[in-house]
Amino acid sequence: MKKSRILYAGWISLILANSLWAAEPIHSLQDVRSLEQKTVTLSQKVMPAVVALISTNTGASGSGTIVNAQGLILTAAHVTQGADVVQVVFANGRQTSAKVLGSNFSKDVGMAQITEEGEWPFVELGESKPLQAGDWVVAMGHSEGYDPNRTPPVRFGRVVSDGPGTFLTTDCTLIGGDSGGPLFDLEGKLVAVNSSIGESWSNNNHAGIDGFREDWDRLLTGEAWGELELNPLLNEERPVLGIDIAGERRDGAVVVDDVTPGGPAQRAGLRAGDEIVTFDGQRVQGGRGLINLVMKKEDGDHVQVGVRRGRETFEVEVVLSRLDKLEVPRR
Numbered sequence: 001m002k003k004s005r006i007l008y009a010g011w012i013s014l015i016l017a018n019s020l021w022a023a024e025p026i027h028s029l030q031d032v033r034s035l036e037q038k039t040v041t042l043s044q045k046v047m048p049a050v051v052a053l054i055s056t057n058t059g060a061s062g063s064g065t066i067v068n069a070q071g072l073i074l075t076a077a078h079v080t081q082g083a084d085v086v087q088v089v090f091a092n093g094r095q096t097s098a099k100v101l102g103s104n105f106s107k108d109v110g111m112a113q114i115t116e117e118g119e120w121p122f123v124e125l126g127e128s129k130p131l132q133a134g135d136w137v138v139a140m141g142h143s144e145g146y147d148p149n150r151t152p153p154v155r156f157g158r159v160v161s162d163g164p165g166t167f168l169t170t171d172c173t174l175i176g177g178d179s180g181g182p183l184f185d186l187e188g189k190l191v192a193v194n195s196s197i198g199e200s201w202s203n204n205n206h207a208g209i210d211g212f213r214e215d216w217d218r219l220l221t222g223e224a225w226g227e228l229e230l231n232p233l234l235n236e237e238r239p240v241l242g243i244d245i246a247g248e249r250r251d252g253a254v255v256v257d258d259v260t261p262g263g264p265a266q267r268a269g270l271r272a273g274d275e276i277v278t279f280d281g282q283r284v285q286g287g288r289g290l291i292n293l294v295m296k297k298e299d300g301d302h303v304q305v306g307v308r309r310g311r312e313t314f315e316v317e318v319v320l321s322r323l324d325k326l327e328v329p330r331r
Helices: 011-021 029-049 209-220 286-295
Strands: 050-055 061-066 072-075 085-089 095-104 109-114 136-140 154-161 167-170 182-184 190-200 203-208 243-248 254-259 275-279 302-309 312-319
Touching: 029 050, 029 061, 029 136, 029 154, 029 182, 050 072, 061 190, 072 190, 085 109, 095 209, 109 209, 167 190, 190 209, 203 209, 243 286, 254 286, 275 286
Parallel strands: none
Antiparallel strands: 050 061, 050 085, 061 072, 072 109, 085 095, 095 109, 136 154, 136 182, 154 167, 167 203, 182 190, 190 203, 243 254, 254 275, 275 302, 302 312
16 A cells, blocks of 8 residues: 655644644644644545546646535636646546636646546645634645555644745645645645645645635636735735825824725725724734735725724724735735
8 A cells, every 4th residue: 555655744743833823732742742643643634535637638737625525626716727637546547537617827726527427535625714824734745646556655744834825835745747726724624725836846826615606606607817926915905905005103003195086995984094903903013914804804805994093093894805906006
């Protein structure tokens, strides 16, 4: 029987160093062993549903995960881009084919459907929005394409950040071929798919499963839309306040330079010269901090915004809108 190749390098030091921030804190060597065993059990459980996807048009390969018994596969949009059909290869070498369904390139989420009838192995869907920095996760994928000499490598790590938008970042090591592969929580539930490598192999971006849920019906019907941008700030679907930023104060408050006519800020009564002090109950830490807070929300969310106008401080309720619904500066 093939054994999953788990990357143990720095395992104990990584866990002990990060245990204070983890959802399951580690206090002893026994806790480390327990966490290790949980990861091994998890990988063995989900391995049959983790597949390699090979484009019949270009020969490019990535990964995917089967999420129901009928053979529905979730992957990254860029993995199936340009393909109508992909070859599906299981860890045990079995092969079949799948029809490419819809893709939202702005979120880098896509679907494919196995065309052969059968009862396929599958995993359960989890949630990505509740994940927080420090939560333990497990990434998998067919690194560098399907390899008959080994099963998909298993990478253990933690969530580094929970944004922007429906994306999240982890320190699970990824390389080419892992794109579209799964990210699991410690219950073995699919919480995201691997999207792209960040500044290093251990700083990687994942498309959250909640982004799939938002577009589920459109993806199933085969619709493709959006643009894949390395800069998430250019994502047409991200929520915005509808303001230009003039600068920031020493306390982190953001100064409004202008408001978009008919945009969320103007509808809430904000105007040029106002200073945004808080957003959704959190203190604003400069322009970049405000943008990050906004991007963690969704179109239509009602948010309380703390405003300073001269000597007066008050709160207004802002209903956020998507970037592609407004004529706003894309920053």
